[in-house]
Amino acid sequence: MDAKLQAVRAALPALSRAVYLNNGTTGPLPAPAAEAMAAALQEELTGGRTGEAYFRRTFGLAQELRQLLAAVLDAGPDAIALTGSTTEGVNIALWSLDWQPGDEVVSANTEHPGVLFPLFSLRDRRGVTVRLADLLEPGQDVVAALERLITPRTRLVAISHVAWSTGELYPVEEIAAMCRAHRVLLLVDGAQAAGVVPLRLRECGADFYALPGQKWLLGPEGTGALYVRAERLPEVRNTFAGYVSAQAWHRSGFLPHPGARRFEYGLRHPVSLAGLLAAVRWLRDEVGLPWAMERSHALAARLRRHLQAIPGVRVITPERHAALVSFQIPGVRPEEAVRALEERGFWVRSIDLPPAVRASCGFYNTEEEIDGLAEAVADIARGRGQR
Ligand SMILES: Cc1ncc(COP(=O)(O)O)c(C=O)c1O
Numbered sequence: 598m599d600a601k602l603q604a605v606r607a608a609l610p611a612l613s614r615a616v617y618l619n620n621g622t623t624g625p626l627p628a629p630a631a632e633a634m635a636a637a638l639q640e641e642l643t644g645g646r647t648g649e650a651y652f653r654r655t656f657g658l659a660q661e662l663r664q665l666l667a668a669v670l671d672a673g674p675d676a677i678a679l680t681g682s683t684t685e686g687v688n689i690a691l692w693s694l695d696w697q698p699g700d701e702v703v704s705a706n707t708e709h710p711g712v713l714f715p716l717f718s719l720r721d722r723r724g725v726t727v728r729l730a731d732l733l734e735p736g737q738d739v740v741a742a743l744e745r746l747i748t749p750r751t752r753l754v755a756i757s758h759v760a761w762s763t764g765e766l767y768p769v770e771e772i773a774a775m776c777r778a779h780r781v782l783l784l785v786d787g788a789q790a791a792g793v794v795p796l797r798l799r800e801c802g803a804d805f806y807a808l809p810g811q812k813w814l815l816g817p818e819g820t821g822a823l824y825v826r827a828e829r830l831p832e833v834r835n836t837f838a839g840y841v842s843a844q845a846w847h848r849s850g851f852l853p854h855p856g857a858r859r860f861e862y863g864l865r866h867p868v869s870l871a872g873l874l875a876a877v878r879w880l881r882d883e884v885g886l887p888w889a890m891e892r893s894h895a896l897a898a899r900l901r902r903h904l905q906a907i908p909g910v911r912v913i914t915p916e917r918h919a920a921l922v923s924f925q926i927p928g929v930r931p932e933e934a935v936r937a938l939e940e941r942g943f944w945v946r947s948i949d950l951p952p953a954v955r956a957s958c959g960f961y962n963t964e965e966e967i968d969g970l971a972e973a974v975a976d977i978a979r980g981r982g983q984r
Pocket residue numbers: 621622681682683684685709711712757759760761786788789808809810821
């Protein structure tokens with residue numbers, strides 16, 4: 598194994614437990630993130646959680662994290678709000694708009710509940726019509742499939758950058774151009790892209806982009822961010838409001854912060870902020886994001902190739918993919934396959950729509966691990982797996 602990969606793996610102790618192929622659910626925590634969290638917790642324990650220095654440090658941590666995420670994702674100044682998850686970001690974005698009964702949203706049946714359920718809430722509470730493109734068959738012309746559902750009442754398209762189910766990488770820039778042409782807003786769920794797909798938020802054309810900290814950015818649970826395009830800020834309203842939302846206030850009102858921070862309302866857990874900050878710094882400075890992204894993609898392509906060569910196995914994930922690879926093993930239910938693979942030391946997960954096994958390839962995986970997974974799948978497919 599080359600020295601760099603060895604060093605990277607040494608900082609991810611969870612890798613010694615099993616072959617970690619479920620980054621798409623939650624990534625392995627890097628040691629520098631765990632150390633930063635331990636130090637922050639110790640500081641709370643012994644230094645107390647009050648006093649000017651404590652609040653300066655805590656607010657400073659939040660600002661450092663907004664700025665780091667903005668730099669890594671090329672979001673521009675003041676365009677990042679800290680959230681607790683992708684789903685929180687999606688909800689904040691959706692509820693920041695003044696919906697009228699009869700307004701329409703276009704999305705897809707491949708979307709995660711983190712997008713679909715907030716849309717269903719909009720439908721049920723505001724009378725918004727939700728139109729879903731059928732993208733279950735991967736490799737379609739996604740732009741055309743979404744555009745077909747746009748009407749003069751459509752106000753927003755909500756779509757993932759990478760579909761959590763099929764693993765398909767959607768052409769966000771082209772979708773954004775189509776949305777602009779129809780004067781429709783674009784909300785992107787970046788849960789399976791942020792940290793693993795090269796991303797320049799300012800250029801990609803999305804109006805809102807929600808992302809998690811705990812998946813490909815390897816931060817702790819309960820962290821995330823929402824990007825809001827600067828031009829949209831005058832049009833949106835505060836979904837939540839509290840002292841962090843304001844740049845100034847008086848007894849009868851407040852002036853929202855000029856940037857996306859207006860969507861934050863209070864302090865986030867400082868220990869978690871310290872963890873995500875350290876994880877992203879480690880990714881940027883020690884691992885190198887371009888190297889990590891290229892490697893994850895190459896490993897996923899390798900896995901796809903191997904799986905496609907196994908008789909009977911159906912690879913769902915199309916050519917245009919990121920780091921997720923979904924597949925079906927004939928005659929074996931996905932949950933059974935996941936169990937059989939776990940018994941052989943591979944951590945993957947099952948998905949429902951379509952029913953399949955999903956492997957997430959991280960930059961820290963070795964080629965041998967990827968080949969080993971394909972061999973285990975071939976073994977299960979031949980009927981020799983433990984059912
Ligand atoms: C595409 C997609 N969207 C949303 C989510 C939910 O993410 P979070 O737990 O950060 O809200 C996930 C993963 O769980 C996902 O894969």
